[in-house]
Amino acid sequence: MAEQKKIKNLKSFSTTADRFEGANLLCPGCAHSIIVREVLNATNDDLVLSAATGCLEVSTAVYPYTSWDASWIHIGFENAATAVAGAEAMHKALKRKGRLLQPDRNPKFVAFGGDGASYDIGFQWISGAFERGHDMMYVTLDNEVYANTGGQSSGATPIGASTTTTPAGRVSYGQKRQKKDMLAIMAAHGSPYVAQVAPNKWKDMTKKIQKGFAAEGPVYINAMSACTTEWKFPMQDTIAVSDLATDSLMFPLYEIVNGTEYNITYRPKNIIPVRDYLAVQGRYKHLFKPENAHIIEKLQADVDAKWEYLQRREEARV
Amino acid sequence: MADKMELKSVEVWDGNMASAQALRQSQVDVVAAYPITPSTPIVENYAGFLANGYIDGEYVMVESEHAAMSGCIGASAAGGRVATATSSQGFALMVETLYQASGMRLPIVLHVVNRALAAPLNVNGDHSDMYLGRDSGWIQLDTFTPQEAYDMGLCAFKIGEDHDIRLPVMVHQDGFISSHTAQNINPLSDDDAYAFVGEFQPMNAMLDFEKPATYGTQTEEDWHFEHKARQHNDLMTKVFPKIEEVFAEFEAKTGRKYKLVEDYYMEDAEVVIVAMGTTVETAKLTARIIREQEGIKAGVIGLRVVRPFPFEKLADLLKDVKAIGAMDRSSPNGTVGMLYNEIAGVMAGTAEMNAVMTNYIYGLGGRDMTVEMLKGIFRELNENAKAGKRLGAIQRFINVRGPELSFLGK
Numbered sequence: 001m002a003e004q005k006k007i008k009n010l011k012s013f014s015t016t017a018d019r020f021e022g023a024n025l026l027c028p029g030c031a032h033s034i035i036v037r038e039v040l041n042a043t044n045d046d047l048v049l050s051a052a053t054g055c056l057e058v059s060t061a062v063y064p065y066t067s068w069d070a071s072w073i074h075i076g077f078e079n080a081a082t083a084v085a086g087a088e089a090m091h092k093a094l095k096r097k098g099r100l101l102q103p104d105r106n107p108k109f110v111a112f113g114g115d116g117a118s119y120d121i122g123f124q125w126i127s128g129a130f131e132r133g134h135d136m137m138y139v140t141l142d143n144e145v146y147a148n149t150g151g152q153s154s155g156a157t158p159i160g161a162s163t164t165t166t167p168a169g170r171v172s173y174g175q176k177r178q179k180k181d182m183l184a185i186m187a188a189h190g191s192p193y194v195a196q197v198a199p200n201k202w203k204d205m206t207k208k209i210q211k212g213f214a215a216e217g218p219v220y221i222n223a224m225s226a227c228t229t230e231w232k233f234p235m236q237d238t239i240a241v242s243d244l245a246t247d248s249l250m251f252p253l254y255e256i257v258n259g260t261e262y263n264i265t266y267r268p269k270n271i272i273p274v275r276d277y278l279a280v281q282g283r284y285k286h287l288f289k290p291e292n293a294h295i296i297e298k299l300q301a302d303v304d305a306k307w308e309y310l311q312r313r314e315e316a317r318v
Numbered sequence: 319m320a321d322k323m324e325l326k327s328v329e330v331w332d333g334n335m336a337s338a339q340a341l342r343q344s345q346v347d348v349v350a351a352y353p354i355t356p357s358t359p360i361v362e363n364y365a366g367f368l369a370n371g372y373i374d375g376e377y378v379m380v381e382s383e384h385a386a387m388s389g390c391i392g393a394s395a396a397g398g399r400v401a402t403a404t405s406s407q408g409f410a411l412m413v414e415t416l417y418q419a420s421g422m423r424l425p426i427v428l429h430v431v432n433r434a435l436a437a438p439l440n441v442n443g444d445h446s447d448m449y450l451g452r453d454s455g456w457i458q459l460d461t462f463t464p465q466e467a468y469d470m471g472l473c474a475f476k477i478g479e480d481h482d483i484r485l486p487v488m489v490h491q492d493g494f495i496s497s498h499t500a501q502n503i504n505p506l507s508d509d510d511a512y513a514f515v516g517e518f519q520p521m522n523a524m525l526d527f528e529k530p531a532t533y534g535t536q537t538e539e540d541w542h543f544e545h546k547a548r549q550h551n552d553l554m555t556k557v558f559p560k561i562e563e564v565f566a567e568f569e570a571k572t573g574r575k576y577k578l579v580e581d582y583y584m585e586d587a588e589v590v591i592v593a594m595g596t597t598v599e600t601a602k603l604t605a606r607i608i609r610e611q612e613g614i615k616a617g618v619i620g621l622r623v624v625r626p627f628p629f630e631k632l633a634d635l636l637k638d639v640k641a642i643g644a645m646d647r648s649s650p651n652g653t654v655g656m657l658y659n660e661i662a663g664v665m666a667g668t669a670e671m672n673a674v675m676t677n678y679i680y681g682l683g684g685r686d687m688t689v690e691m692l693k694g695i696f697r698e699l700n701e702n703a704k705a706g707k708r709l710g711a712i713q714r715f716i717n718v719r720g721p722e723l724s725f726l727g728k
Contacts, residue, residue, distance in 0.1 A: 074533070076414060079384065084392060086394075087395065087396035090376070097375070101526050125384075132378065
């Protein structure tokens with residue numbers, strides 16, 4: 001059972017012991033660091049962490065420095081899930097053999113990967129780790145683009161976004177493919193707990209991370225990570241943009257327990273139009289040309305349909 | 319506590335069983351593996367040991383060879399004894415992670431049952447996968463028989479896990495010819511084997527929460543070179559003495575003597591075949607026969623250690639030889655074979671060496687290399703020795719259909 005950390009308010013959150021140092025090279029305004037701190041701060045237990053190649057990795061472990069005051073490993077782009085799964089297997093083996101150096105500890109195993117590392121190149125490795133049932137958490141830092149390498153489209157890039165590999169142009173409105181529904185896919189693996197979180201809703205997020213740590217088996221968290229650089233908004237607006245994302249329901253906050261039980265965890269008092277969320281980001285600027293109006297309409301229709309679906313699944317309890 | 323297995327002083331094992339037993343007796347903490355022909359029986363045998371109470375470590379059946387080595391890396395960094403097995407395409411899929419394992423100085427043991435690389439697809443033994451791994455920063459031990467696969471399977475942990483070394487180790491054996499050929503094996507008892515290998519000593523373990531470790535950092539032009547240089551330096555200067563130390567200890571325990579470079583009939587040899595894998599055994603037999611029947615002063619050299627390459631030992635063994643046949647069981651694809659290339663490097667750096675050398679490409683995709691063919695090679699080398707120069711081309715293909723294939727000269 002995870003040791004639950006009591007965090008009452010943002011002040012106590014900001015002063016809690018920090019195992020992820022502020023000394024890192026992430027962009028000013030990057031949501032990754034907020035999310036990682038929230039995950040690490042949700043437990044007092046020891047941590048074994050991994051990171052896939054990507055923004056988080058290149059910004060936090062540049063030799064001879066490290067931002068991690070917890071055990072941490074990076075192998076490659078695709079195998080962060082397996083890195084932590086291997087460490088978790090070693091913990092089990094040494095526990096059985098009575099060779100743990102600190103046998104009284106109850107470590108948590110957490111892998112971080114960007115959406116490219118999770119939805120695309122590392123998908124098989126995550127699937128394998130979940131099928132095997134390792135006691136671990138996989139957190140996708142979902143900024144909907146390969147941000148580390150300069151903004152190429154990924155399997156998480158939404159329709160209409162302009163990226164360097166799906167640029168908007170005279171005859172193109174940008175990305176034309178549907179974003180992959182990772183939460184449903186991971187729930188279908190039989191994961192005991194799957195949730196979507198956003199750093200602006202930090203209480204909701206802490207609660208979900210703690211639920212995830214308490215669950216036995218592989219837990220999947222999709223964390224919206226607003227990207228000042230590739231979404232193209234001012235760096236001081238990360239939380240404001242994140243609020244627009246959750247209030248427009250582009251990123252609905254919900255959880256899936258034991259594969260089928262859906263719970264919506266945040267219902268905006270005032271649901272705002274998707275276009276208000278799009279309007280503050282440079283990556284969607286071209287959608288406001290008259291010829292692309294149908295894309296905004298499509299995005300709104302998709303969001304409405306998904307919200308309807310989530311509510312019906314929540315009601316159905318199956 | 320895992321059960322001990324009562325072994326007879328002589329067991330009949332194939333190379334795969336020999337490797338699996340060495341893993342069991344070493345009490346590996348985590349095996350993360352994926353099956354592939356012809357190494358599959360290693361992980362099947364190991365699964366059988368587990369199912370019958372002989373293993374108390376973790377056995378993680380993953381979804382690919384890339385994940386197998388990825389899991390091994392995570393487990394090894396966590397701090398314990400780790401091993402796996404693979405072949406061919408699986409080895410090729412692992413290549414990215416092989417470099418990551420050695421770069422992070424993780425002493426993982428990998429049994430490689432050598433097999434050809436597609437295309438065309440082929441399940442039989444050649445050395446293409448072994449050659450693919452030769453720049454990956456691993457120690458590569460080669461074996462010629464199932465007994466040696468067992469013996470090196472124990473020595474590998476002792477070499478790689480030493481805190482002065484901390485490098486991963488491959489143990490190679492030939493697909494089918496060694497892996498599926500049952501022979502008499504003299505195993506150690508479980509207690510003696512484990513006493514020899516020793517208990518794993520953790521170093522920078524991720525599971526040491528009093529001293530958290532960061533593995534797999536980013537280095538660019540400022541620090542990357544120093545890391546690679548240090549790794550190479552350790553391979554070049556620390557590994558051979560450690561291997562010799564472990565081999566001496568192994569000999570004291572078993573009476574079986576191993577060397578960095580194995581040599582047969584070399585005291586007065588004038589014409590020498592340098593080979594790897596099971597061909598060394600066939601060449602040994604051929605040398606004895608051809609010495610008796612034709613009076614050719616034939617000798618054989620078998621590489622026990624492929625990486626680091628035993629440059630100085632070879633210079634010493636080959637300095638008075640007149641003709642050398644460098645036997646490469648891997649398609650050179652556009653140049654001379656690896657062994658020819660390496661031995662040419664030895665010659666270039668050794669003033670007293672003036673042998674003539676020929677490169678034989680043979681046995682691809684499991685094609686046989688027989689005593690008769692090796693006799694032919696010894697005779698050819700003997701003609702070169704008598705003439706004091708190479709009479710044919712530098713490179714020749716042996717036992718392949720169609721007109722004779724030779725390159726680089728006539």
